Amino acid sequence: xxxxxxxxxxxxxxxxxxxxxxxxxxxxxxxxxxxxxxxxxxxxxxxxxxxxxxxxxxxxxxxxxxxxxxxxxxxxxxxxxxxxxxxxxxxxxxxxxxxxxxxxxxxxxxxxxxxxxxxxxxxxxxxxxxxxxxxxxxxxxxxxxxxxxxxxxxxxxxxxxxxxxxxxxxxxxxxxxxxxxxxxxxxxxxxxxxxxxxxxxxxxxxxxxxxxxxxxxxxxxxxxxxxxxxxxxxxxxxxxxxxxxxxxxxxxxxxxxxxxxxxxxxxxxxxxxxxxxxxxxxxxxxxxxxxxxxxxxxxxxxxxxxxxxxxxxxxxxxxxxxxxxxxxxxxxxxxxxxxxxxxxxxxxxxxxxxxxxxxxxxxxxxxxxxxxxxxxxxxxxxxxxxxxxxxxxxxxxxxxxxxxxxxxxxxxxxxxxxxxxxxxxxxxxxxxxxxxxxxxxxxxxxxxxxxxxxxxxxxxxxxxxxxxxxxxxxxxxxxxxxxxxxxxxxxxxxxxxxxxxxxxxxxxxxxxxxxxxxxxxxxxxxxxxxxxxxxxxxxxxxxxxxxxxxxxxxxxxxxxxxxxxxxxxxxx
Amino acid sequence: xxxxxxxxxxxxxxxxxxxxxxxxxxxxxxxxxxxxxxxxxxxxxxxxxxxxxxxxxxxxxxxxxxxxxxxxxxxxxxxxxxxxxxxxxxxxxxxxxxxxxxxxxxxxxxxxxxxxxxxxxxxxxxxxxxxxxxxxxxxxxxxxxxxxxxxxxxxxxxxxxxxxxxxxxxxxxxxxxxxxxxxxxx
Numbered sequence: 232x233x234x235x236x237x238x239x240x241x242x243x244x245x246x247x248x249x250x251x252x253x254x255x256x257x258x259x260x261x262x263x264x265x266x267x268x269x270x271x272x273x274x275x276x277x278x279x280x281x282x283x284x285x286x287x288x289x290x291x292x293x294x295x296x297x298x299x300x301x302x303x304x305x306x307x308x309x310x311x312x313x314x315x316x317x318x319x320x321x322x323x324x325x326x327x328x329x330x331x332x333x334x335x336x337x338x339x340x341x342x343x344x345x346x347x348x349x350x351x352x353x354x355x356x357x358x359x360x361x362x363x364x365x366x367x368x369x370x371x372x373x374x375x376x377x378x379x380x381x382x383x384x385x386x387x388x389x390x391x392x393x394x395x396x397x398x399x400x401x402x403x404x405x406x407x408x409x410x411x412x413x414x415x416x417x418x419x420x421x422x423x424x425x426x427x428x429x430x431x432x433x434x435x436x437x438x439x440x441x442x443x444x445x446x447x448x449x450x451x452x453x454x455x456x457x458x459x460x461x462x463x464x465x466x467x468x469x470x471x472x473x474x475x476x477x478x479x480x481x482x483x484x485x486x487x488x489x490x491x492x493x494x495x496x497x498x499x500x501x502x503x504x505x506x507x508x509x510x511x512x513x514x515x516x517x518x519x520x521x522x523x524x525x526x527x528x529x530x531x532x533x534x535x536x537x538x539x540x541x542x543x544x545x546x547x548x549x550x551x552x553x554x555x556x557x558x559x560x561x562x563x564x565x566x567x568x569x570x571x572x573x574x575x576x577x578x579x580x581x582x583x584x585x586x587x588x589x590x591x592x593x594x595x596x597x598x599x600x601x602x603x604x605x606x607x608x609x610x611x612x613x614x615x616x617x618x619x620x621x622x623x624x625x626x627x628x629x630x631x632x633x634x635x636x637x638x639x640x641x642x643x644x645x646x647x648x649x650x651x652x653x654x655x656x657x658x659x660x661x662x663x664x665x666x667x668x669x670x671x672x673x674x675x676x677x678x679x680x681x682x683x684x685x686x687x688x689x690x691x692x693x694x695x696x697x698x699x700x701x702x703x704x705x706x707x708x709x710x711x712x713x714x715x716x717x718x719x720x721x722x723x724x725x726x727x728x729x730x731x732x733x734x735x736x737x738x739x740x741x742x743x744x745x746x747x748x749x750x751x752x753x754x755x756x757x758x759x760x761x762x763x764x765x766x767x768x769x770x771x772x773x774x775x776x777x778x779x780x781x782x783x784x785x786x787x788x789x790x791x792x793x794x795x796x797x798x799x800x801x802x803x
Numbered sequence: 804x805x806x807x808x809x810x811x812x813x814x815x816x817x818x819x820x821x822x823x824x825x826x827x828x829x830x831x832x833x834x835x836x837x838x839x840x841x842x843x844x845x846x847x848x849x850x851x852x853x854x855x856x857x858x859x860x861x862x863x864x865x866x867x868x869x870x871x872x873x874x875x876x877x878x879x880x881x882x883x884x885x886x887x888x889x890x891x892x893x894x895x896x897x898x899x900x901x902x903x904x905x906x907x908x909x910x911x912x913x914x915x916x917x918x919x920x921x922x923x924x925x926x927x928x929x930x931x932x933x934x935x936x937x938x939x940x941x942x943x944x945x946x947x948x949x950x951x952x953x954x955x956x957x958x959x960x961x962x963x964x965x966x967x968x969x970x971x972x973x974x975x976x977x978x979x980x981x982x983x984x985x986x987x988x989x
Contacts, residue, residue, distance in 0.1 A: 336947050338946050338947040363943065365943070397950075400950055401892065404888070404892050405888060450927075451926060507916065508891070508912045508913060512895050544916075544917060545913075610828050610829060655828065
């Protein structure tokens, strides 16, 4: 059963193959009829670019060796202008070098096509996937020149490609070089370093053969090149004048202090500086090193030079020693940063007590910083140190705001604050010096309640006082501007006995006052008598007048009253 | 007492976290300052002769530079770095025919290199995250443009006319750089 199935399958397979072959035969016959040899088509076409060298490689589909040539065209993607690819015209081999193509630039996409030819027959075009030469290119080996010292090797590396290279024209200065170095005697000992085009490899031993190889990289494009061939060189014998070591540079107020180590006395030194960007430029910069003026022919292992001799930037410094025996090689180059422009002035703090448990802090810029407008250049953040005056426990807070409050404090306590400004997120942790310390006392406790009570009491107390004062004032006003028409009380008393009418009407009558002159008793009686007589007369008069008729009036009545009084008095 | 400490601790934590996330604001400040300094330095260079500017050159200025475009901050960093690199590269060439002050050119180079130094760690970080394969078309367009500038200088044998034209181009580049710094936000 199985065998029969297998036989059937085999038969089907043979049938299929037969059909295919016959199809192929017929196709080739058809094409032959058309005049083309389809099986001459190039296959697996590949492009290899190393620096400015362009290679095209392919396989020929033809098995037998025939008189077949290949030709290629190229064009810039988008245009419709196929041009002949130089170096790849009518070639019998399966590769060609078209480096002589004059591309306007290597950053545009290029299309390639290639076909096979035999006599008058041409195959169809094989079109290569469009590509950007710059992205396809591989980094070739750099050119290396070596020079030996006793403990170092000087490298002079030229970038890959020629100086007129089109491929690396935009990246010549961006290459970084990776060096692998080992002692020729033992291939195990290897050291890898990344160097600039003009650089040195230090910490080597004298009189030893070192071998190295270099490759170029474009680290920011993650591209690595091919290694150069291996170069070997012998380091020289130990120099009788050693080089200074352990160079250090410290900033101190307005000066820089350059220090180094040297084992021997009686030596003069000189120091040189170089702006760091020269390191990126290939080519010798020996002429670009400049002498540090205060560090020429110094006999101590330190020298001091002013800060403003160097505008801000990045520098390299090297030191050389010389004595009677000769001059040493240059020391290791030390890189150092000068950031003169970022002088941060200390802030100005003001402290205010608002309530009994909080203090308000105001951070301001000092006058000097206003002029330099550092705040506009860098975002500042403030490191605030805060403590109770009596205790030493300090609290450190980082604040970005310039107005903030410390809460939960004790009332009637003195707190002190000082702050310094920092550049936000600065790797170098650059900061200003601390501001002056400012202290302030918090307000007394429950001040609000006290004020409330005091206020209420004051209000209560003040109301009657106010009323009294107002009344007094009004009275004064009334007295001055609106005098009352009431006569004084003494006058008033007198005039209550005699009404006003009598005064007016009795002008004809004599008004007599009652006067008492006390001398002695006898006289009194006499006077009284005379008065009495008068009164009697008056009485009679009044009576008669009364009797006479309507002549009586109040005056008479009063007079009668008076006389009655007298009579009464006499009787007493 | 503990509550008070707690409050201060919380405040400190808050500010430290915000400080860490604001990585780009320092960069923006530095960039802006640097661009302003560079523009000032460039303007100090004499712009003569004027007739050189009359010739219209097509350096194939990238479209991104001509028209305002939105950039993500990572792309902005890459573009800025590329431009700084290329301007640096051009200024290292032979300008002796112009009579320009070497000090000014050196100051420009120092400024450019300083800024590249600041950008490098962020650049590396971005490249590592993106697993960047240089597929970014903007950078390619920029390379083409700067290549054209370089070739032009070379073809004119670095004469002062060519440098005058290039100087104008660089002023335009710095204006674009200034606008790019606006994208360096958080």
